[in-house]
Amino acid sequence: MGTPSRGGQPSMSTQTQATPTPVSHGPGRKRSVAELKALVEQANIALADATAEQIATWADETFGKSLVVACSMAGDTVLPHLVSQHAPGVDVLFLNTGYHFAETIGTRDALIDSINANIFDVTPVQTVAEQDAEYGEKLYERNPTLCCQLRKVEPINRELAGYEAWVTGIRREDNANRAHAGVVEWDETHQMVKVNPLAAWSFDDVLEYASIHQVPINLLLTAGYPSIGCEPCTQPVAEGEDPRSGRWAGIAKTECGLHL
Numbered sequence: 052m053g054t055p056s057r058g059g060q061p062s063m064s065t066q067t068q069a070t071p072t073p074v075s076h077g078p079g080r081k082r083s084v085a086e087l088k089a090l091v092e093q094a095n096i097a098l099a100d101a102t103a104e105q106i107a108t109w110a111d112e113t114f115g116k117s118l119v120v121a122c123s124m125a126g127d128t129v130l131p132h133l134v135s136q137h138a139p140g141v142d143v144l145f146l147n148t149g150y151h152f153a154e155t156i157g158t159r160d161a162l163i164d165s166i167n168a169n170i171f172d173v174t175p176v177q178t179v180a181e182q183d184a185e186y187g188e189k190l191y192e193r194n195p196t197l198c199c200q201l202r203k204v205e206p207i208n209r210e211l212a213g214y215e216a217w218v219t220g221i222r223r224e225d226n227a228n229r230a231h232a233g234v235v236e237w238d239e240t241h242q243m244v245k246v247n248p249l250a251a252w253s254f255d256d257v258l259e260y261a262s263i264h265q266v267p268i269n270l271l272l273t274a275g276y277p278s279i280g281c282e283p284c285t286q287p288v289a290e291g292e293d294p295r296s297g298r299w300a301g302i303a304k305t306e307c308g309l310h311l
């Protein structure tokens with residue numbers, strides 16, 4: 052018989068234990084916000100004409116273990132490949148929402164086998180089944196903002212809190228919101244440094260790098276999906292259309308909230 056607990060609740064030994072909230076893989080932050088912002092200012096001068104490789108080297112030398120690369124295993128697998136060339140063993144986070152295409156999971160597995168990086172999944176607190184039980188099935192159809200909040204925004208906020216800087220695959224040609232992205236920016240939302248080494252790259256630049264270095268790429272990229280997210284919210288795009296028009300098609304949503 053279990054020990055009585057406060058408030059008449061059953062003791063932990065007689066009830067199902069809640070899933071513990073995961074913690075960040077990062078080492079924590081040592082620099083202050085002011086120090087990090089100063090680094091952004093310096094970098095924007097020093098890296099004004101830098102190549103993606105030079106930007107990756109700067110990021111490694113500046114942040115070391117407090118640097119993490121975000122990879123969606125969609126059109127950005129060249130990013131962890133490129134960064135790991137200059138920062139071997141770098142942490143790489145993959146936001147595993149539980150709704151990915153099989154091709155996306157396969158790309159993650161192939162990348163783990165082909166680069167020198169610490170690739171790990173970042174997962175929501177709830178499984179898809181647990182979310183369905185609490186909010187009902189297909190929350191993405193009824194409230195995609197909440198679904199993205201639960202399955203993307205909260206998990207990545209939690210993960211990024213353990214690092215001083217993150218590297219993203221943002222490219223200026225992705226959409227109008229990203230047209231003015233800098234190579235090193237202050238991320239107001241996450242209160243950290245955001246590094247975008249591929250900001251000036253075109254889609255063809257990405258494919259060329261992947262071909263030269265034999266980087267695993269998501270097979271959907273060449274099957275009409277220039278922008279790939281969760282399977283329920285991603286549709287193929289016709290030739291010449293906005294590459295991200297297949298994301299949340301038919302509703303007024305263009306970003307999941309990670310880069311806002």
Ligand code: SF4
Pocket residue numbers: 148150190191194195196198199200202203280281282283284307
């Ligand atoms: S992209 Fe769609 S399925 Fe994925 S978290 Fe957002 S609303 Fe949910």
